[in-house]
Amino acid sequence: MTGATTGALPPGSDITVRLVKREREKVRYPARVIGDDGNHVVVRAPWAGAGVRDFGFVRFEHGDVFTEHYWRDRWFAIKEVRDARGSLKGWYCDVTRPAGVDGATLAVTDLDLDLWCSADGATVLRLDEDEFAESGLTEEDPQAAAQAWAALDALERLARNGGFGPLLAV
Known part of the structure; x- marks a missing residue:
């Protein structure tokens, strides 16, 4: 389904976000569409985890709200994370294949x-490079692996040079 599109999603509509990792569904959760220009989809959802997830540098917990930005033509997603009071915790960015929308x-x-x-x-961290190396993608699909590294590099440049602001405008 990745890369598929059915046109822009109407703001205010409910959608299911489905995250797949190595051909297995990792997580599925409900979200509300904030905006969609036909390429850039923005949804908002509460923390979908069963409990607290403490990474050491940030904790995701009940009450956190994620405003998630996906693109049909980019190899990443950016998730703005706020606590239950609305205070910004930061941005968690996933390197992904371009998003697909089906219904x-x-x-x-x-x-x-x-x-x-x-x-x-002040804190910008590249994460899970070891997992990526172990995934086998470099051997299986070298072009996709190159896109993934380029996406991570682009995200790091944005984070270190003023942030994601213009990219996230709805």
Whole structure:
């Protein structure tokens, strides 16, 4: 389904976000469409985890709200994370294949590489490079692997040079 499109999703509509990793569904959760220009889809959803997920540099927990940005032509997704009071925690970025929309499902394929940028921009961390190396994608699909590395590099440049602001405008 990735790359498929059925046109722009109407703001306010409900959608299911489906994250696939190595051909297995990793997570599925409901979200509300904030905007969709036919390429850039923005949804909002509460933290979908069963409990607290403590990464050491950030905790995702009940009450957190994610405003998630997906593109049908980019190899990443950017998730703005706010706590229950609305305070910005930062941005969690996933390197993915371009998003696909089929009916009321937005599907993305996670390619293991991630980036974290704290709310103040002082902490920018490249994550899971070891998982990516072990995934076998470099051997299986060298072009996709090159796209994934380029996406991670682009995200890091944006994070270190003023942030994601213009890219995330709805």
